Amino acid sequence: MIIFKKQKFGSKQNLLIHTYEECISDLIQNKDVQSTRNYIQHGDVNCLDHCINVSYKSYLICRRLGLDYKSAARGGLLHDFFLYDWHITKPKNGLHGFTHPKTALENADKRFSLNDREKDIIVKHMWPLTRSLPRYKETFVVLMVDNYCTMQEIIGYRLAQLKK
Template sequence: MKKTLNWQDDQAYVNEVADLLETDAVKRLADYTQHHFSNRLEHSIHVSYRSYLIAKRLKLDTRATARGGLLHDLFYYDWRTTKFDLGTHAYIHPRIALRNAEKLTQLSKKEKDIIIKHMWGATVAPPRYPESLIVSVVDDYCAIDEYAIPEATKLRQSFKQRVLNLTTKLNG
């Protein structure tokens, strides 16, 4: 069974992001589906907390990691249907998220780099800081965790049901 990370029980983490989680701008992320089985707020918290735990273990900047991770997808549109003339979603949305985050709070250079570079791999500019690389990699991991694993579980259950139906018909 999948282990759930209880970020709410980690007071050191909560202290780093509580002010952001209380804002309407961040709360609104719950209104947007992210990877079919999660909303954007859940996804952002997952990325933020997992990245925070890695940064903590590596003795890196946990504050910038937690906050940058939480704000990395601070945009308000459905990325599956909204298209831009100036570039792909992978290129555009980090810039929108950064602009929105700058309206919300004062950002360090590291937090800005985390937000703008979190799509590294799909975009060409490499992360400047190890914390930025962590958030980029964890974002990819969370996308797989939030979409592919539930989808595979759904397919597996569907396959089991079809086998059961076929077995029932054959033995019927």
């Protein structure tokens, strides 16, 4: 499955995109992962697009830093795999911001074979709300990229609203 629309990128950019798509190919083809497109995440950005954004940026940063970019890409894609509209559905066991990482990990663990880094990324991407300190550098990258992307999406949405 092709994530990015065909564009005239340079050969280095095409290689990065191809390698990224190989890292997540088994995940992105899953019907439940695809279903996250039906949930709004921040502003007007759906959950799948948000997760791809976080995943790809984390992949690029980890690759540049010589870290485990495959785990960053995969964990980043599944970090918000909670499978409900958090604007409507309220978790029974606490506030969404505190509980969704555990739900996302439970959902991902049922469907995919995950390594320890991927699990850590998913369950601790909301640190310090999750209390447990991230164990891996890749987890810190994903949680910082997630915060960056979230702010970008919210601010972009608010600015678009102001222009209307």
